[in-house]
Amino acid sequence: MNPKGLALVTVMGFILILSLLMVPLALGITQFTSSTNVVANKIGMAEARNSAVELVRYYIATSTTACTSEPISGLHEGKLAQGSLTPTISCTSSIPAFNGYAYRYWDFYVTYKPTNAASVCFTGSAVEYLPVDYTTSTVVYFTHVEDKDAEDEPHCPR
Amino acid sequence: MKVHKHIQGMTLLEVVISMLLLSILMITVAFSGTSVLLAVKNRVDASSNYVLAMNKAQALVLSKGESFANSATFNVTNNVINYLEAVTGSDGFTSTSIYFKKELSNAGVSNVTVAVTTSATDPNIVVVSLSTVDKTGRRYENTTILRKLINAAPLLPRDGLPCSFKAPTTCSIPLLFPAVSFFPTTEATSVITTTTGSVFSGSTFSTATYSLTGPIYYESWNITAYKTLEIATSISASLVQIPKMKGLDSTVSDELWVKVE
Numbered sequence: 001m002n003p004k005g006l007a008l009v010t011v012m013g014f015i016l017i018l019s020l021l022m023v024p025l026a027l028g029i030t031q032f033t034s035s036t037n038v039v040a041n042k043i044g045m046a047e048a049r050n051s052a053v054e055l056v057r058y059y060i061a062t063s064t065t066a067c068t069s070e071p072i073s074g075l076h077e078g079k080l081a082q083g084s085l086t087p088t089i090s091c092t093s094s095i096p097a098f099n100g101y102a103y104r105y106w107d108f109y110v111t112y113k114p115t116n117a118a119s120v121c122f123t124g125s126a127v128e129y130l131p132v133d134y135t136t137s138t139v140v141y142f143t144h145v146e147d148k149d150a151e152d153e154p155h156c157p158r
Numbered sequence: 159m160k161v162h163k164h165i166q167g168m169t170l171l172e173v174v175i176s177m178l179l180l181s182i183l184m185i186t187v188a189f190s191g192t193s194v195l196l197a198v199k200n201r202v203d204a205s206s207n208y209v210l211a212m213n214k215a216q217a218l219v220l221s222k223g224e225s226f227a228n229s230a231t232f233n234v235t236n237n238v239i240n241y242l243e244a245v246t247g248s249d250g251f252t253s254t255s256i257y258f259k260k261e262l263s264n265a266g267v268s269n270v271t272v273a274v275t276t277s278a279t280d281p282n283i284v285v286v287s288l289s290t291v292d293k294t295g296r297r298y299e300n301t302t303i304l305r306k307l308i309n310a311a312p313l314l315p316r317d318g319l320p321c322s323f324k325a326p327t328t329c330s331i332p333l334l335f336p337a338v339s340f341f342p343t344t345e346a347t348s349v350i351t352t353t354t355g356s357v358f359s360g361s362t363f364s365t366a367t368y369s370l371t372g373p374i375y376y377e378s379w380n381i382t383a384y385k386t387l388e389i390a391t392s393i394s395a396s397l398v399q400i401p402k403m404k405g406l407d408s409t410v411s412d413e414l415w416v417k418v419e
Contacts, residue, residue, distance in 0.1 A: 014188060021195045028202035035213040042220035046305075049227060053307050095318040096417040098397055103414070105316045127313050127334070129412050139412060141309040143334060144244055147224045 041117055044082035049147070051078060052085050052110035052122040057140045059089055060106050060128050067091035067104050073157060083114035086157040097132060104128040109156045119150035208269075208290055208298045215262055215270040219286045219302045222256050229254075230310035230335060231406040232284065233379060237274040239284060240378045242406065244308055244335075253378065258286065281408070282306040311411040312337035312387070312403040323357070323395040323418045328388060330371070333403075336383035337370050341402040341410050351384065357395035358415075364393045368401055381406065 055078045065072060071090040078085035087110045095103040110122040124145040130138050150156050225243050226232070230251060232241035237258065242251040258272040270290045277283035284304045291297050313334040321329035340350040351370040356363045370384035383406055389398060395418060402413045 018191070018195065021192070021199060025195070025199050025202055028199075028206050031206060031210060035210050039213050039216050039220070042217055042223075046220055046223045046303075049223070050305055050307065093316045093318075095314060096419060097415055098417055102416050103314060124308075127311075129313075129414065131412065132415055141311045141313060141409070141411075142307055143309070143313070145228050145307045 040082075041114065044080075044114060045112070045120065045147075048080060048083060048085060048112045048114075048120075049122055049145070051080060052087070052112065053124075053142060053145060055085055055087055056089060056106075056108045056110060056124075056126065057142075059087060060104075060108075060126055060140050061138050063089070063091070065091075067094040067101065069093075071109075071155065083112055086111045086113070088155065088157050097130070101130050102132075104130065107155075109153065111150050111157045119156075121148045121150040121153045121156035122146070123148055123153060123156070204292055204294075208292045208296075211267040211270055211290060212288060212298050212300050214265060215267050215272075215288045216300050216302055218261060218265055218267075219258065219288070219304070223304050225254065226256070226284070226304045227307040229306050230308060231379070232306060234274050234276055234284060237272055239274060239304075241306075242310075242376070244310070253376070306407070309409045310335040310405040310407045311409040312405050313411050314400065314416070319398065319416060319418060321389075321418075323391060323398060325394055326392050327395075328390045331387045331389070333385060333387055335405050336372075336374060336385050337387065337403040337411075338381060338383050338406060339404045340368065340370070341404045343404070349382075353401055355399040355401050357389075357391050357393070357399065358397040359393050359395050362393070364391065364395070366391045366395075366399070370403075376406075379406075 059072075059075055063072065069090060069092055071088050073088045075087050075089070078087070087108065089106055089108045091104050092107050093105045094101045104127070106126045106128060108124055108126065112120045112122060114120075122145065125143050127141045127143055128138055129141065148156070226239070226241060228243055229241035230244045232239055239256040241254055243254050244251060258274065262268060262270055262272065270288050273287040273289075275285050275287070277285060282305055286302045286304065288300045288302070289297060315332055315334055319329065320331060321327050323329065338349065340353045343350055353368050355366050355368055357366045367390040369388040369390070370386070371388050372385035373382050374385060375382050387400075387403070398416050398418060400414050400416055403411050405411070
């Protein structure tokens with residue numbers, strides 16, 4: 001056999017053995033990556049849900065518009081590292097006080113657009129307590145929170 | 159010419175020695191390279207058993223986050239979370255438990271140990287700690303936090319007061335979330351189900367009596383909560399005082415004066 005050919009075959013055989021060793025290694029790393037992505041998405045979703053509630057709390061507490069059931073959209077987006085939050089709130093009913101409101105009842109819709117997955121809509125309801133003396137802060141009680149597919153919920157901001 | 163041959167002979171010897179040394183080096187490189195790769199492969203293979211199991215366990219815990227976020231109240235007993243999920247369109251609550259150990263076992267990751275604790279600083283947080291140890295003693299640990307987002311405060315319903323209060327009335331108001339007690343409680347009486355307050359009519363304040371009625375007993379919590387607030391007035395009223403009430407998760411609804419329409 002030509003010595004040069006023998007050397008080539010030896011080198012190729014060595015590379016083949018190394019490649020075979022690398023295959024399970026590559027598969028393992030791929031599994032890790034996909035598994036870690038699943039967990040990261042779920043953590044991102046949990047953080048987004050918590051942030052959405054706090055964002056809605058802020059917009060409800062600072063809302064000065066009359067309670068008309070009309071959705072209040074065009075609110076500033078919340079930016080997160082894993083995506084964005086677009087809120088819409090609507091005051092659906094109220095209980096009057098001597099002057100103004102005692103309670104205002106709100107529904108909210110927050111579209112969460114992750115950077116690498118389908119959009120999710122966080123929906124729910126909240127009750128805002130407006131103090132009689134106007135000196136203490138309003139209190140927002142969340143009474144329901146739910147995750148929905150953004151495509152299935154027409155009220156969710158697009 | 160002789161000199162040239164001598165040089166050629168020495169060169170040949172040098173080439174042979176060089177080839178020998180090179181072959182030893184190549185064999186060493188081949189064996190050490192293979193052993194390094196095998197070590198990495200073994201670590202990855204072992205990790206896939208443990209890291210992937212931990213990831214799966216963490217994903218499973220996080221998947222419970224949505225329903226737990228919507229819970230009115232919860233407790234943790236023997237690493238089991240019992241909670242009341244607020245469900246719209248039903249009686250108000252669905253009693254649910256999360257047995258992480260069983261769920262992990264069903265998911266094929268029974269080698270992961272779960273410890274569930276409540277936070278010392280935030281009563282709305284549950285900390286789920288996951289851990290497992292591989293054959294070599296290497297420990298894999300992870301922690302997931304579940305957060306309750308809703309406040310189970312006893313609030314008036316969206317429809318407001320169901321009575322006109324045009325005459326002395328006993329008015330029953332279904333609460334949005336059940337109340338455990340009026341607030342504040344005293345050391346002697348931790349649960350107050352009857353109290354007094356005021357109503358206003360024209361220019362007159364009058365005393366009204368408030369009662370919590372419609373008891374529901376939650377066995378897992380050993381708590382009785384009340385679905386209805388009853389207000390008894392002796393005169394007509396245009397403004398009604400609603401007292402502070404404590405909910406299932408200890409959220410207190412603020413006192414308010416409601417205009418009767």
